[in-house]
Amino acid sequence: MSDVPLGIGIDFGGTSVKTGVLYRGNVIEEAPRIDTQKFEDAAPLIEEIAKLVKELRTRHPKIEAVGVGMPGFVDFPTGMVHNLTNVKGWKRIFLKKELSERINLPVTVENDANCMAYAEWKRGSGRGLNHLVALTLGTGVGGGFVVDGRMVRGANFVAGELGQTSIDYQGPDGTYGNRGALEDYIGNQQITDMAKAAYEAAGNPQSDEDCSPAHLAKVAEDGDKVALEIWDRIAKKLSTALMNCCWLLNPEAIIIGGGVAKAGSLLFGPLDDYLRNQLSPAFKQNLRILPARFGNEAGIVGAATLALEEAGFDVDDH
């Protein structure tokens, strides 16, 4: 492996913590997952992560940096995690300091959607671009932006929250009182609810399972009218938030990942139409709408890549 530095990427989720070793953009080893909910407090979970990192280092001595993607707001310079709503004890945790002291390696902590965006920018569909909107569609809607070749973090490092933007000023209150928040329309559960209501209205009630995004994609492929209509409605709502990003930031590309994006052309087809029909000729023909390259590995790849860059390594070469 000569002198190419390796990185560790940690994808910290509400259910499990996934850890992988990155070499030249590839995850060459994934460690056993840690069950997030097993821990009553932050300290023992950090201890467990440190143990895992130390073990990986015995096999990969060239590991130079560790990146962690967190499902919540992070104060980027200090690596302080503000608050995790679904994980016990995670409130104002200085994760960067706590972890780096234990493992004696540089640690970078970043919001998970920004890590996903970073992976796509540096190693994925957005490679070489300077103006990028990346988003991930799953339980919620996460986003990360690149403007003029730099990650947008904002004054308090909480920029990029596409899922919290409004598509309806008269919509229902969101998590932060934000009316008509995008993720309250097209998060996984909200899609299921929307589909259940539509099937019921059509006199053909369906189970929660049959209304999951994955199943809706399957039956829509087979021509199910209600499911096709649901994908159209998802595309219309998503197009509004993305059109706003285009008018505000004028990106070269929009990169879409996450479970819901697996619907492929069922989503990308109508989305492309809705979006381009709401933009100016001055820029709409240049806009690219691309599927993400990375799936479940996006968090690991992005966190490790970012950590290596923050530690002073140039990842463009490897």
Place this chain on the structure above:
Amino acid sequence: MSDVPLGIGIDFGGTSVKTGVLYRGNVIEEAPRIDTQKFEDAAPLIEEIAKLVKELRTRHPKIEAVGVGMPGFVDFPTGMVHNLTNVKGWKRIFLKKELSERINLPVTVENDANCMAYAEWKRGSGRGLNHLVALTLGTGVGGGFVVDGRMVRGANFVAGELGQTSIDYQGPDGTYGNRGALEDYIGNQQITDMAKAAYEAAGNPQSDEDCSPAHLAKVAEDGDKVALEIWDRIAKKLSTALMNCCWLLNPEAIIIGGGVAKAGSLLFGPLDDYLRNQLSPAFKQNLRILPARFGNEAGIVGAATLALEEAGFDVDDH
């Protein structure tokens, strides 16, 4: 005046072209206005502007650069104006080249809302800040953003179009097919229409003039219930678009100028409430909502300041 460089700022509007000489951030001479509609084509109007510049130079030999703010999309590097809907003959006009060849000075051409944002950032309410959303409320709604200490222009130099962003995915079609565009709710004329309808519904019909934003501010100050309700509705709609900017860009400050902003606390009061009630505690307490420093001079100040910077002068000192 020693060695301090002077700049000329040109605020190109659909009605008139305003030209001023900038010295240390102050407009020290304003030239006679040119009537935009008098010209059948771009070339003679450019010729007229060049004549004006030459004349100003006879009195101010230290003029080093000329900046022009345009009411439309501009290709920033080439200074090409895409299209002006209200001015005859302005389609794909290479203004930077045409003007600089005539006056033998460096010329910078930029969108007018970006010039206003630039004025506030470098010389006004946003001085010293690195993350900024600036907007101007008038006939339409214009915007300009600073992210990480740099003006956001985007891939095709058309970023910052706050007025075109949607606040309702089911709203009426805007200029570009964009449904629910902010400026279709709170542009000058739209405010007047909204007020007329409200007065009529209250059994107290009013003239167009009495429903202008300026008059609505006057009577709201005197306790007019309908006018107060209109300002509340404007604030609610505007707060949605600004909240989207906050979630996406996490600015330190939002700076609001233009005629409609003259309503002062009638607008800023409810806007502040609506906005903060839709943001996360992680950043809402740090957000400042500020009135613009510059009024009608914003375009001249911004264009001249930008032109001086583009010509290599450091405007921070003067």
